[in-house]
Amino acid sequence: MSALILDGKTLAKQREQMLKQRVDKLELKPVLATILVGDDPASATYVQMKVNACGRVGMGSRSVTLPETTSTEELLATISELNNDPQVCGILLQHPVPAQIDERACFDAISIRKDVDGVTTQGFGRMAMGEQAFGSATPAGIMTLLDHYGIELAGKHAVVVGRSPILGKPMAAMLLNANCTVTVCHSRTADLADQIGRADIVVGAVGKPELIRAAWIKDGAVVVDAGYHPGGLGDIEKDGLESRVSALTPVPGGVGPMTINALISQTLEAAELFA
């Protein structure tokens, strides 16, 4: 057996074609506002990738860059301006922000209608309850990828490793809503190897290079890796997996491009729904 490769890079490209056609039908072009606080080069690269994706589908973007020393109040003021700007239909606040800032307060200041990255408490709650909401971009992109490849979810045991507010927690809720039996593991899980061994679907969302060992994963499982570390490593060790699992996401070229695609899809949806 050779695993089905869940090719997020190609799917994101295909979906951009469709998005572009929808954007072309709108009178006003949707604008995504991006906020980058500080000068972490990796964060700057990710934000630039999001801006570039907007350009490829014909959407506009507004890049706000704030200094490393920005206070919570200053960031809240920026968010408030963007909330009140009728040209802006989506707001992305790049995570993480510097330690002196109350990130949760800033995420929650984003208008629910403009929360196209799915980071607000209200958006999370609505998504978890199955109400209309924009999902957190990375798990939303993963769900689109699994759906595109026809991966069956109902009744499957999914093990999510990681419980962060914008990745592990919303991932677990989305898989639960898709009728998976969901186990959430994290840094304090005592028997991680045993938990992983019971998974039909494994999602690596811990942000630790190859924390999840290939040998723990059972034959035929579906392997989704949201990690991306220096040297091209994911959260999941891939040694020998391709010949014995049923499907896996490559790193890079799997989850990352789908994250960006979810963000721009939801920005367009916000424009169609609320503009």
Ligand SMILES: Nc1nc(=O)c2c([nH]1)NC[C@@H]1CN(c3ccc(C(=O)N[C@@H](CCC(=O)O)C(=O)O)cc3)C=[N+]21
């Ligand atoms: N509010 C917020 N929302 C986010 O969605 C968010 C965030 N903050 N902070 C940081 C993480 C990281 N992230 C990535 C998106 C795309 C790639 C991506 O496309 N990566 C390419 C490789 C890129 C390369 O070559 O460096 C790939 O996996 O194929 C990676 C990482 C979004 N994040």
